Structure formats: structure tokens, C-alpha cells
Amino acid sequence: MASIPKPTPAELELLQAIWPLGSATAKQVHEAMLAEKPDLAYGAVLRLMQIMHGKGLLIRDESQRSHVYAAAVAREAMQGNMLQDLLQRAFAGSAKALVLAALKSGISKKERAEIEELLKQEDKPNE
DSSP, X not given: OOOOOOOOHHHHHHHHHHHHHSEEOHHHHHHHHXXXXXXXXXXXXXXXXXXXXXXXXXXXXXXXXXXXXXXXXXXXXXXXXXXXXXXXXXXXXXXXXXXXHHHHTOOOHHHHHHHHHHHHHHHSOOO
């Protein structure tokens, strides 16, 4: 598989908006992003989507009058790729160091309980 292009922060924000939609027109993505960025111009979203299509971050269906875009890479694959990059660059490949840094940065009691439950499930032998 070809390597996944690394999105810029703005491209990642746009991906966060399009992933839940599945596929969408630039107008639909713009509307989804307005909740977080009320001053965001439609033209800026359209231009960014065109750039992202050129980079291979988005795929485009041109069969309709309004082009329909979708993420070229699933959220989980992108997150995994970005995590591996962060792991290598910032933590010298140590997953333990990454997890400890994440835990020290402050998590809620609910998140901690969910993590502890997940770890308990991993420790149980298959029945």
C-alpha cells in the first residue's frame, strides 16, 4: 500500500468533519465545520478540498453537478499512521513512554476507568 499522506492541521480538521459524513459536497462539509469555525468561508473549504484531492487525502466523484468528496483513508488508518509517526519521532519508538506521557497529561476519572477495564479484559484468558 502506498504511504498515507500526512495532513496539515487544517486538512486534519476537514477530515474530522468529513469522516462522520462518509461522503459530502463542499457545501455540506462547510456547513459541518461552521459549528466550530463560524467565520470559515465556503471558498476556503472548497479550495482546501481541491488541494486535498490532489494530495490523495480525498477522493472525488465527479458524476454529479456538485462534486462529492470522501476521505481516501479511513479514520482508524489515518490515526494509526499518525500515531506511528508520533511514536517514532517523539518517543523513540517506545509505546510505554507515549502512554505514560498521555496519562500524565491529564485524563478524566471516567477515561481512567475505561482504560483500566480494557486492560483487565486483555488480561483475561480466552474462554
